[in-house]
Amino acid sequence: MADFTREEILERITKGESLERADLRGVDLSNAALEGANLRRTDLEGANLEGAKLKGANLANSSLREAYLVAADLQDANLDKADLEGANLDKANMSGAGLSRANLEGASLEGASLVRARLPYAQLDSANLGGADLTTAVISNADLVECYLGGAKIVKADLTGSNFSKANIEEADMSGALLADASLAGIYGAGAKLAGADLSKADLTGADLTKADLTGADLRRATLGNAKLKGAKLTGARVFGIVPGDTPLDGIVADWVDASAEGDGSARTTGDQIIAVMSGKAAAAAAASAAPDGAIKRYFGKGDVLRNANLEFGASAYVEIESRFEQCTIALGEGAELVVGQDGVLVDCQVTGGGNITIHGKFFEGASPGISGPKQLIVSRHGSVVGVVQQPANATHFSFEPGCKLRMRILHANNHR
Amino acid sequence: MADPKMAEAKKTLVEEGTEFRGSLVSKCPVVVSGKIDGEVHAPSLTVSTTGGVYGKVRVGEILSEGEIAGEFDAETVKLSGRVNNNTVIRTKSLEVNLSSDKGKLQVSFGDCVLEVGDEPNKAMGGGAKPPEAPKPQPPKV
Numbered sequence: 001m002a003d004f005t006r007e008e009i010l011e012r013i014t015k016g017e018s019l020e021r022a023d024l025r026g027v028d029l030s031n032a033a034l035e036g037a038n039l040r041r042t043d044l045e046g047a048n049l050e051g052a053k054l055k056g057a058n059l060a061n062s063s064l065r066e067a068y069l070v071a072a073d074l075q076d077a078n079l080d081k082a083d084l085e086g087a088n089l090d091k092a093n094m095s096g097a098g099l100s101r102a103n104l105e106g107a108s109l110e111g112a113s114l115v116r117a118r119l120p121y122a123q124l125d126s127a128n129l130g131g132a133d134l135t136t137a138v139i140s141n142a143d144l145v146e147c148y149l150g151g152a153k154i155v156k157a158d159l160t161g162s163n164f165s166k167a168n169i170e171e172a173d174m175s176g177a178l179l180a181d182a183s184l185a186g187i188y189g190a191g192a193k194l195a196g197a198d199l200s201k202a203d204l205t206g207a208d209l210t211k212a213d214l215t216g217a218d219l220r221r222a223t224l225g226n227a228k229l230k231g232a233k234l235t236g237a238r239v240f241g242i243v244p245g246d247t248p249l250d251g252i253v254a255d256w257v258d259a260s261a262e263g264d265g266s267a268r269t270t271g272d273q274i275i276a277v278m279s280g281k282a283a284a285a286a287a288a289s290a291a292p293d294g295a296i297k298r299y300f301g302k303g304d305v306l307r308n309a310n311l312e313f314g315a316s317a318y319v320e321i322e323s324r325f326e327q328c329t330i331a332l333g334e335g336a337e338l339v340v341g342q343d344g345v346l347v348d349c350q351v352t353g354g355g356n357i358t359i360h361g362k363f364f365e366g367a368s369p370g371i372s373g374p375k376q377l378i379v380s381r382h383g384s385v386v387g388v389v390q391q392p393a394n395a396t397h398f399s400f401e402p403g404c405k406l407r408m409r410i411l412h413a414n415n416h417r
Numbered sequence: 418m419a420d421p422k423m424a425e426a427k428k429t430l431v432e433e434g435t436e437f438r439g440s441l442v443s444k445c446p447v448v449v450s451g452k453i454d455g456e457v458h459a460p461s462l463t464v465s466t467t468g469g470v471y472g473k474v475r476v477g478e479i480l481s482e483g484e485i486a487g488e489f490d491a492e493t494v495k496l497s498g499r500v501n502n503n504t505v506i507r508t509k510s511l512e513v514n515l516s517s518d519k520g521k522l523q524v525s526f527g528d529c530v531l532e533v534g535d536e537p538n539k540a541m542g543g544g545a546k547p548p549e550a551p552k553p554q555p556p557k558v
Binding site: 236 | 528
C-alpha cells in the first residue's frame with residue numbers, strides 16, 4: 001500500500017514539498033503535472049505514469065521497476081542510478097535526461113526521444129530501443145547486450161567502450177557515432193548507416209554488416225573476425241591495422257580506402273590493393289606507397305622547392321607532393337591521382353585535367369581557374385584552397401572535411417571552357 | 418540566443434507543397450520540405466530533399482539535402498543536394514562527403530563562392546609548425 005493517494009501526492013507537489021524516499025508503489029499518476037518534483041529515492045514500482053509531466057524532476061536512485069511511463073515527459077529529468085528494469089517508456093520524451101548508471105534492463109523505449117541524454121554505464125541489455133532517437137546522446141561504457149536498436153537514430157552519439165554483443169542495429173542510423181573500443185561482436189547490423197563512425201579498436205567479431213554504409217568510417221585496428229561485409233560500402237574508410245580474421249572481403253564496395261596510420265587520407269589505396277591491405281596480405285605502408293594499378297609513384301619530398309615548372313602526368317600516374325611549388329602548372333591525365341600532403345604548398349600554381357585531387361596541404365592559384373576539370377576534389381581537415389575550380393562537363397565530385405579552409409569559387413559544369 | 422531546450426521541443430516546419438515568400442525570423446530550428454524565397458534567421462536550418470531555400474540566410478547551423486541559392490552565413494554547414502548559381506556560403510566549418518554510390522554526385526555545385534574557416538596563408542604547409550615565439554625571460558636585476 002502506498003504512503004499517499006494521488007491527491008495527496010499532487011497536493012504535496014503543488015506546495016513544493018519533497019516526496020523523497022516515499023513508498024508510491026502502484027500509484028496512478030497518469031497525466032499528472034509533476035514538473036521539477038523531488039522524487040529522489042521514491043519507490044514507484046509498477047506505478048502508472050502514462051503521459052505524466054516530469055520535466056526536470058529528480059528521480060535519482062528511485063525505483064521505477066515495471067512502471068508504465070508511456071509518452072511521459074521526462075525532459076532534463078534526473079534519473080541517475082534509477083531502477084527502470086522492465087519499465088515501459090515507449091514514446092517517452094527523455095531528451096537531455098540524466099540516466100548515468102541507470103538500470104534499463106529489458107525496458108521498452110520504442111520511439112522514445114533520448115536526444116542529448118546522458119547514459120554512461122547504463123544497463124540496457126535486452127532493452128527495446130527500436131526507432132528511438134538517440135542523436136548526440138552519451139552512452140559510453142554502457143551495457144547493450146542483445147539490445148534492439150532497429151531503425152534507431154543514433155547520429156553522433158558517444159558509445160565509446162560500450163558492449164553491443166548480439167545487439168540488433170539493422171537499418172539504424174549511427175552516422176558519425178563514436179564506437180571506439182566498443183564490443184559489437186555478433187551484432188546484427190544489415191543496412192545500418194555507420195558513415196563517418198569511429199570504430200577504431202572495436203570488436204566486430206562475427207558481426208553481420210551486410211550492405212551497411214561504412215563510408216569514411218574509422219576502422220583502424222578493429223577486429224573483424226569472421227564478420228559479414230557483403231555489399232558493405234567502405235569508400236574512404238580508414239583501415240590501418242585492421243585484424244580481418246576469416247572475414248570474406250571480396251563482396252565489399254569501395255573506390256578507395258585510407259591505409260595511413262594517422263587516418264588522414266594520405267595513403268589512399270585503390271583497386272586490388274584494398275583487399276590486400278585489409279586482409280593483411282600486403283603491408284599497409286607498402287600498398288600505400290605503391291601507385292594504383294601498378295603505376296609508378298612520383299614523389300616530391302619535404303624541403304624541396306620547385307619554381308616555374310610545367311609538369312605532365314599520364315592517366316595512371318600517382319603524384320604526391322610534400323614540397324613547395326611556385327608558379328608551376330600540373331597537367332593530369334584522366335584518372336591520375338594528385339595528393340598534396342600536409343607539408344605540400346602550391347603557390348601561384350595551376351592544375352588541369354581530369355584527375356583525382358586530394359589536398360591535405362595548401363593550394364593557391366596563379367592563373368585562373370587554378371584547378372580546371374578535376375574528376376574529384378577532396379580537401380581534408382588540414383587542407384586549404386584559394387582559387388577558382390572549373391568543373392568539367394560531367395561535374396566534379398567534391399568532398400570537404402570540417403576544418404578545411406576555403407576561399408573558393410566553383411564554376412558550373414556548363415560554363416566549361 | 419535561442420533557448421536550446423525550447424529549440425529542441427519546437428520546430429518551424431515549411432511542409433512540402435508550401436511556398437513562403439518574405440522574412441522568417443524564428444527562435445526554433447527551421448525545417449524546410451517546401452520552398453522559402455526570402456530571408457531566414459534561426460538557430461538552425463534543415464532543408465530536406467524536397468526542400469528549397471532561395472535568398473539570404475543567417476543561422477547557426479545548416480543541414481541541406483535539398484536546393485539552395487543566395488547568401489548563407491552559418492557556423493557550420495553540411496551539404497548534399499544542390500547548390501544553385503549565384504550562391505555564397507560563409508561558414509567556419511563545411512562538410513561535404515563523397516557519395517557512397519559510385520558515379521553519383523553527393524552535391525551538385527553551380528556557380529558559387531565558398532568562404533570557409535580562417536583566411537589561408539601561403540607561409541607553410543599544414544604539417545609544418547610555426548616558428549616558436551621567444552620565451553619570456555626573468556627580469557635582470
